[in-house]
Amino acid sequence: MTPFRYLRTATAAATLVLLGACAQPGTGAGSSPSSAPAAAPPTDGDALVLRVKQTGGFAGPEMIASRIPDLSVYADGRLIFDGPVTQQYPGPALPNVLVRTISPEQVRQLTEQATAAGVRDGTDYGQPGVADASTTEVTVTTSAGTQTVAANALREAMAEDPQLTTAQQEARAKLRTFLDGTDKLLAGSGAQPYLPETLAVVVRPYVQPGDDLPRPQPVAWPGPALPGEALAAPQKLSCVSATGDQRDAVFAAAKAANSATPWSSGGNNWAVTFRPLLPGESGCADLKAAR
Structure with missing residues (x-):
């Protein structure tokens, strides 16, 4: 689980301190003074400016396919992020995706x-001695182009991991400091549930729980016929997407369900994982590249 799920209790005042500290170019964490003007972000409102996401790691194929970026920032100021979740089981059917504007x-x-934190193509974060950890991928887009970095086990690696050089440790520390700052920013007021234009659904055959677990009753599926188009054949994953009235019907049904609810469609029961599509995504094809 990413740090974004743990740091939602920071105050709005902390957000103001963070933004004030970086108000002048070259004064942010890990930066050095420079007289050169900073590259500007895109101006097209739907353009993706910054994204933080997790890839790989020890997770089921349906979770990898439906994984939501920790944070997506758009040129018009929208922040779309993966919000806090309860620890109850089974959990809610729908993910807690939130949006606020800066x-x-x-x-x-x-x-x-x-940029000051080292989000530039080629930054070396090394490979720590940690197994099965996810990789934190950060992408930033400005007038100078798009830059992407990836750091495996960014939070899990030991402070003195012998497989990391001093330079790699310093680069990882700068990236963590930047991400800690974005966590505080997300704690600002005004976040609302994100309602996507399209709701994608990752589908797999339903398997009855063990004898010692409750067996929930199937619920009639109100959206496009399941199982939909193939997504990952070896894992028997497929996908459908819903828009308009079908999207609204699926949302309404999902709010009354939970993550263990079986859904009946076409004479069979199915297990589903909901994935609201973000600006720039249009359908199930966007989930095939998940890793």
């Missing part, structure tokens, strides 16, 4: 901070 100045500050 100012254009704050968007610019975020891109400057990311």
